[in-house]
Amino acid sequence: MTLHPMIAALRRHKAGVVLIALQIALTLAIVCNAVFIIGQRVERVNRPTGLDESNLFLVSQQWVGAPSGDDPASVEKLDSLQQADLAALRSLPDVASVTPINSLPLLNSSWNGAVDLKPGTTGQGSFNGTRTTYYFSDEQALSTLGLHLVAGRNFTVADVQHRGFRDQGEPSLVILTKALGDKLFPKGDALGKVIFLNGATTPTTIIGMVERMQVPGTGSWTNSFVWNATLVPTRLDANFARYAIRAKPGRLDAAMHAVTPTLYAANPLRVLDDDSVKSFAQIRAEAYRADVGMAILMGVVCLILLAVTAAGIVGLTSFWVGQRHRQIGVRRALGARKIDILHYFQIENLVIASVGAVIGLMLAIGLNLLLMQSFEMERLPVAYVLAGIVMVLALGQGAVFVPARRASNVPPVVATRAA
């Protein structure tokens, strides 16, 4: 079958062809980018934090009228408040382990700094070195959070210090994530090495490495150091405290309910509200709400787009079939088989959709460039565009099938009737 008569026919209704091709092109451009956005968000949301997230929850609370924590005596007072809470929580029947911690992955409240191989000099900015987030916790951090130690050892009770929230001073030992250790010591021999935290002049020894632990921040500003975490064996003493709690398997709800009365019983002068006790699942949902929302929004837009474009193809092809009713009859009368008529409309659609796809390819890349320039998007991978092209071609074929089959059912006798 030669394309020549088909092209000649298409030239008879240029405007309709141009509009369909344009619609397919725009659909391709938007769907490619939207699906790319969805893919990126899904990838972000699905990355593991490195924690064993089930049965884990967090308590954030604040003491009322607590000492300032600005002098040693008040730091001791705050620490005893925290110790009392820890003891009370650890004695709960449904609780497996508890650790005081300043933040958790995905909590979007973070303490960040930098670690370096060289000691700092006074007055040097702490931006020097490799960026990291700090988790201040104790010897139960690894077991409570479910972190996997891949080298070295865990903190012991004797390693754990405490200090005021705003006091200075760096720890003598830390556990790093493997990602951070390998970045500092690319040969992979970080264990036992000495590093300097936040431009300090006193050394800190790496005593262990955990497989993976994400930083608390989920914004794009954390992208450069998202797996660089440093665990510090120090309880921070302030007028507030956070406790990460691992419930015994299957006892999450019971443990979460038991926390508030237990803490009030230990000390009623504190703030505990609806937001104070949160399961890790809740923390995760809140952290990624915007990403999930964006993915859903893009998904809905894609569905509407594809439906509208498919319906548009059905509508316009139906019109063309109606318009060419008589010509189809003539072709049939001259010996064309049903399948020839079917193929005619299918190939016609393929030609139009291909032209649309080529324009759409350029528009997709253009839109991606625009998004990259203004909104920190990444480059659209070729695979997405190719998949998009296949999709719009398939969509066109699917949409054209019903009107094309109706065309193929036009009987040859139509040719003999007057128009």
Add this chain to the structure above:
Amino acid sequence: MFNYYLELALRSLKRSPGLTALMVLAIGFGVAASMTTWSVFRAVSGDPIPWKSSKLFVPQIDMWGPKGRGPNKTDNEPPDALDYTDAMALMRAHRGKLQSAMYQISPSVVPADAGKHPINVSGHAVYGEFFPMLDVPFLYGNGWSADDDTQRAAVAVISGKLNDKLFGGANSVGRTVSIEGKDYRVVGVLGNWNPQPRFYDVVNTGGFSTGVEDVFIPFERAIAMGIPNDGNTNCSETPAESGFVGLQRSSCIWIAYMVQLDDAAAVSAYRSWLDGYAKEQQTAGRFSWAPNNRLRDVPAFLDHEQVVPSDTKVSLLVALGLLIVCLVNTAGLLLAKFLRRSSEIGVRRALGAPRMAIYAQFLTEAGMIGLAGGVLGLLLTGVGVASVSWVLPKDIAALARLDFSLLALTLLVAVVATTLAGLYPTFRASRVQPAWQLKSN
């Protein structure tokens, strides 16, 4: 004549209900997607204080110098908040008409009723000029005086919401509220005031917030009582001393600042004062770099801080793309529909109808489809705005509202856009040659 065209359009639409439904659905969905994303965009990009935003300025001083910029920053922007030293210097100089340094606090409040647990509230430590500067509405009482500021008076302004909670909504001016275990005298109760974005302290609030600001206490009182800052603290180097006092003596930034400057002369005077101040610091040896200050008004600062989430802009862009596709689709279908009626057009033209009459007839038809699509779009926009609260972050979703102007805009966009989409098909219809049509029949 218009009624006649309406009747013709109705008849034509009824003749091919499938095609009509298709066009109405496309317009409805396209307009609804655009309007839903627009409602979110409009909410987050709006000017929170339109009558005054061009008179309110945020000063920035470069207290970190080039080395505090970090390896990833290529621009020469100074930090976007102030350290304590510079904030106090600006307050002392008092060069604006009204000004206030401020920092975010999150103190506990103990209800007077025994047996009630303490609650946590959010708020700001500010200067008395904060309230008149931002035209903060009061339900009862007022802000506090400059004397209260200097004497570090134990006074507080509370929100209407906190007033409801603590005092059952009664006029609580003169009564006592316990903040961080200390008694404060209530001098004012705020009316309904919850500006979004939180333009006066974008740096610490991140722009939008679901909560209401519940307490305001004098800045210097909060410092004296050691009420710590609850917002962000950014340091280019580790503070030399410990504690909240150490933070105050460091170059860490945690204080927001706003100043009211009424005219261009005041702005340029303030600018040159800032440069003079930075030069002074350079001479004194505190800064080892040339003055590098900024003085942006509220809209410029919101833009600089990129308060409008890029997701919101991308969504709007994509939804507008969807609307364009829907219009292209409608244009194609209208073209097919109009040209199918070539013989009818031929007859009308042959009987003496001018081209303008054909235009009027077919644009009326397009407009009717637009109207029907708009009505469907209204319903779908309602559904869309209601369901963004399920998918978007709460602080942003809470701002998206369905109001009269959005509804009117939905209808207007639907009708205008569809009529525009109908222009080319109508043009083609008007070019139909009557003789040719009559002959072929």
